[in-house]
Amino acid sequence: MYLYSPDKIDQERAHHQAVIQGSEDIDVKRIGNLGELAFEQFCREYLPVEMWEWKNEEAIRRCNPESFSGYDFEVFGYEIDVKTSRDVSAFRPANILKNDPDDDIIVMVWHRDKEDALILLGWERTETLKSKVKTQEEYSGEEPEKLAHLSARPMNELHDLGPNTAHLNQKPENPFAPGDRVVKTDDNNTSVAVVVEVLPPEKNKTAFGQTMDGEAVNVAFPEMLDDGPSDWRKISPAKLASYCDDQDIKLYTYKHTNLEQAKEPFALGDYVIKPDYDDPDLAVVVNIDKDEDRDIAVAFLHHLEETVSDDFYRVPNELQAYCDDHDISAYSYESSALELKPQY
Known part of the structure; x- marks a missing residue:
C-alpha cells in the first residue's frame, strides 16, 4: 500500500478542475482527481519517469477540462485507470468491470472522509477481474470466504511489469510553490515575480524547446497579472495557472536554481x-x-x-x-x- 496526503494546493486544484469540467457530481470528480494525484506521486517514486505518462497532468495543474481519454495513465505501455472510493465495496470485481471493462489495469485508491489522506490499496489486471467475476457467477451456493474479498496485487509489484530498474525517487527537488514571491538569484535590481506553476521534472524545457539542466518554474510578473480582469490577489495560488491560461497572461520559465525567495516581496496593490x-x-x-x-x-x-x-x-x-x-x-x-x- 502507498499513502498520499494532498496539500492545500492539490486539494484546491482537484476541486476547481472538477468545477471547470462541469461534472454532474463535483465531489466524485474531485475525489477522482485526488486519486490520480496519489498515483502520480507513486509513479514518481517507484517507476522510471520516461516509462509512464499521466494523461490529465496539465488539465489538473491548470484546472482545465480534460481532453477525452479512456484511461488516466499509460505505464509500460499498459492503459491504467485509477478508481477512488471511500466504500471498499466499490472495488469488488463486478462493480469495477461494470464501469471500466476495457482498460488493461485498475488501480484502487481508498480515501478518508476528510479527503486528507488516500491509500493505494493495490492494482489488478482487468482480465484477472473478469476471471474472478466468471468464477463467482458459476459457483452455486454460499460464496466461500476466499472469493469474497477483492484480489489486488501490492503496489510495489507494479514495476515488475516493466524492465528491471533500481528504485528511483524522482520527486521534484524544487523548493517553490504557486504564489511564492521570487527574484533572480544574485541580481539586486531584478523585479519580483509570482510563481504560477512548478513544472514536473520531466517537463523542463524552455519556450525554445531546449532541455533545461534543472527543474523549471513558470512565473508571472505582478504588473502583467494586474492587466487581467480580476484582482488576482484574491485568487488562490492553486488557481493562478488556470487564471493565467484563461486570460492569456504571459509566463516566463526559469530554472529553479536561478530563483530565490524575495526578501522584499511587495508590489503595487498588495x-x-x-x-x-x-x-x-x-x-x-x-x-x-x-x-x-x-x-x-x-x-x-x-x-x-x-x-x-x-x-x-x-x-x-x-x-x-x-x-x-x-x-x-x-x-x-x-x-x-x-x-x-x-x-x-
Missing part, C-alpha cells in the same frame, strides 16, 4: 499588515520607492472603502493618483516592517 500591532488594519500598497528608507507607502483599506459603495478595487498603478484625488492619507514604512496578508 494587501499588507504591520504585524507588530496587536490587531493590525489591512492596508494596500500604493507606492514603492526603493531610494527611500521608508520605501513602501500604503493606504488603509477601510479608508479606501469609505469612498465607494462596494468592495474597493482599482488598478494598482492608479492607486497613488486615486488617493491624491480623494484626499486619502498614505503612510510610509520600511519594507521589513510589513508583511503580505493574502486575501484569497
Whole structure:
C-alpha cells in the first residue's frame, strides 16, 4: 500500500478542475482527481519517469477540462485507470468491470472522509477481474470466504511489469510553490515575480524547446497579472495557472536554481499588515520607492472603502493618483516592517 496526503494546493486544484469540467457530481470528480494525484506521486517514486505518462497532468495543474481519454495513465505501455472510493465495496470485481471493462489495469485508491489522506490499496489486471467475476457467477451456493474479498496485487509489484530498474525517487527537488514571491538569484535590481506553476521534472524545457539542466518554474510578473480582469490577489495560488491560461497572461520559465525567495516581496496593490500591532488594519500598497528608507507607502483599506459603495478595487498603478484625488492619507514604512496578508 502507498499513502498520499494532498496539500492545500492539490486539494484546491482537484476541486476547481472538477468545477471547470462541469461534472454532474463535483465531489466524485474531485475525489477522482485526488486519486490520480496519489498515483502520480507513486509513479514518481517507484517507476522510471520516461516509462509512464499521466494523461490529465496539465488539465489538473491548470484546472482545465480534460481532453477525452479512456484511461488516466499509460505505464509500460499498459492503459491504467485509477478508481477512488471511500466504500471498499466499490472495488469488488463486478462493480469495477461494470464501469471500466476495457482498460488493461485498475488501480484502487481508498480515501478518508476528510479527503486528507488516500491509500493505494493495490492494482489488478482487468482480465484477472473478469476471471474472478466468471468464477463467482458459476459457483452455486454460499460464496466461500476466499472469493469474497477483492484480489489486488501490492503496489510495489507494479514495476515488475516493466524492465528491471533500481528504485528511483524522482520527486521534484524544487523548493517553490504557486504564489511564492521570487527574484533572480544574485541580481539586486531584478523585479519580483509570482510563481504560477512548478513544472514536473520531466517537463523542463524552455519556450525554445531546449532541455533545461534543472527543474523549471513558470512565473508571472505582478504588473502583467494586474492587466487581467480580476484582482488576482484574491485568487488562490492553486488557481493562478488556470487564471493565467484563461486570460492569456504571459509566463516566463526559469530554472529553479536561478530563483530565490524575495526578501522584499511587495508590489503595487498588495494587501499588507504591520504585524507588530496587536490587531493590525489591512492596508494596500500604493507606492514603492526603493531610494527611500521608508520605501513602501500604503493606504488603509477601510479608508479606501469609505469612498465607494462596494468592495474597493482599482488598478494598482492608479492607486497613488486615486488617493491624491480623494484626499486619502498614505503612510510610509520600511519594507521589513510589513508583511503580505493574502486575501484569497
